Amino acid sequence: xxxxxxxxxxxxxxxxxxxxxxxxxxxxxxxxxxxxxxxxxxxxxxxxxxxxxxxxxxxxxxxxxxxxxxxxxxxxxxxxxxxxxxxxxxxxxxxxxxxxxxxxxxxxxxxxxxxxxxxxxxxxxxxxxxxxxxxxxxxxxxxxxxxxxxxxxxxxxxxxxxxxxxxxxxxxxxxxxxxxxxxxxxxxxxxxxxxxxxxxxxxxxxxxxxxxxxxxxxxxxxxxxxxxxxxxxxxxxxxxxxxxxxxxxxxxxxxxxxxxxxxxxxxxxx
Numbered sequence: 712x713x714x715x716x717x718x719x720x721x722x723x724x725x726x727x728x729x730x731x732x733x734x735x736x737x738x739x740x741x742x743x744x745x746x747x748x749x750x751x752x753x754x755x756x757x758x759x760x761x762x763x764x765x766x767x768x769x770x771x772x773x774x775x776x777x778x779x780x781x782x783x784x785x786x787x788x789x790x791x792x793x794x795x796x797x798x799x800x801x802x803x804x805x806x807x808x809x810x811x812x813x814x815x816x817x818x819x820x821x822x823x824x825x826x827x828x829x830x831x832x833x834x835x836x837x838x839x840x841x842x843x844x845x846x847x848x849x850x851x852x853x854x855x856x857x858x859x860x861x862x863x864x865x866x867x868x869x870x871x872x873x874x875x876x877x878x879x880x881x882x883x884x885x886x887x888x889x890x891x892x893x894x895x896x897x898x899x900x901x902x903x904x905x906x907x908x909x910x911x912x913x914x915x916x917x918x919x920x921x922x923x924x925x926x927x928x929x930x931x932x933x934x935x936x937x938x939x940x941x942x943x944x945x946x947x948x949x950x951x952x953x954x955x956x957x958x959x960x961x962x963x964x965x966x967x968x969x970x971x972x973x974x975x976x977x978x979x980x981x
Contacts, residue, residue, distance in 0.1 A: 745772065750780035754789055761792070766800035787813075791822055794829065803833045824858070828867035831855045835874055838881060845885050852878045876915070883913035883922075890925060899929040920946065924955040927962060936968065944970035 748756070757772030773796060776789035794809035810830040817823060831854035837847040855878065858871040890905030902925065909922040923946040930939035943959040947970055950956055963969055 745775045745779075747779060750776055750783040750785040753779065754785045754792075757789070757792065757796075761796050761799070764799075766796045767802070770794075770796035770800070770802070770805070787817055787820065788822070790816075791826060794826070798829060798833060801836075803837055807833050824862040824865050824867050827854070827858050827861060828871065831858055831871060831874070835878065838878070845882060848878055848881055848885075852882065879913050880916040880918065883909045883916040883918040886913075887918050887922060887925075890922070894925060894929060897932075899932050903929050920950045920953045920955040923950075924959045927959040931962060931966070936966075937971070939963070940968055940971040941973040944972050946970075 745753075753772065754776050757769050757776065760772055761769035770793045773789040773793035776783075777786040777793075780786055790809065790813045794806045794813060797803075797806035797809060807830060810826050810833070813820075813826050814823065814830070817826075820826075831851060834847050834851035834854055838851060839845075839847070852875060855871040855875045859868045859875070862868050886905045886909045890902045890909070893899070893902035893905065906922040906926045906929070909916070909918050910926075913919070923942055926942045927939045927946070930936070930942060940963065943956070943963055946953075946956045946959055960970065
């Protein structure tokens with residue numbers, strides 16, 4: 712059973728496990744070895760501990776299920792629950808290690824889709840603002856795409872698809888920030904490379920109209936007039952009512968120019 716919330720166990724189960732919980736939790740808190748305990752009892756004690764939000768302790772208890780009872784029917788699920796406990800505790804590195812191990816050992820397990828999904832969340836939840844390194848954003852995108860590809864007809868895939876859109880928009884925003892910086896420094900070729908990357912890799916994001924406009928600005932700054940005119944035409948064709956197109960059109964008019972259709976069409980924005 713994979714919990715979807717932190718709801719409590721039935722009162723009877725809590726009473727049945729109360730003594731075991733106190734003994735095992737005390738050993739864990741002192742970093743002593745957890746005594747040999749029946750697999751089911753140890754698993755549900757760990758579950759109670761997790762529900763009480765003692766997440767680090769719960770993770771260690773779930774791991775202990777596998778250590779003490781590696782061939783029991785509880786061991787495999789305990790591996791996944793340990794990862795889940797680490798995730799809830801924001802211990803993402805530990806969760807990732809546990810999930811990758813689970814996937815490697817049990818690729819055909821019925822909980823494998825959830826394991827892949829939870830792994831993607833470990834990266835997704837660590838996405839930072841566009842001013843910082845985006846390594847986790849890239850890893851989140853890769854992991855989310857894997858969920859969609861492997862388990863296309865699941866709720867996990869549907870949620871992953873939504874998160875992919877948000878992740879791509881975030882990555883595009885990072886490229887735009889770098890491009891604007893280069894442009895302000897007068898490094899127009901470097902800026903153009905960043906803006907083109909947004910257009911080539913992230914065509915469905917909200918940043919594309921601005922990227923096209925910034926390309927018009929950069930091309931004009933370099934004196935590459937025809938490229939600027941063609942880019943403005945693409946912007947007007949795809950986003951005719953946007954403020955970015957109005958700005959690009961005004962830049963051309965100031966120079967007695969107008970948009971012209973690109974010569975080569977490759978099926979994309981250009």
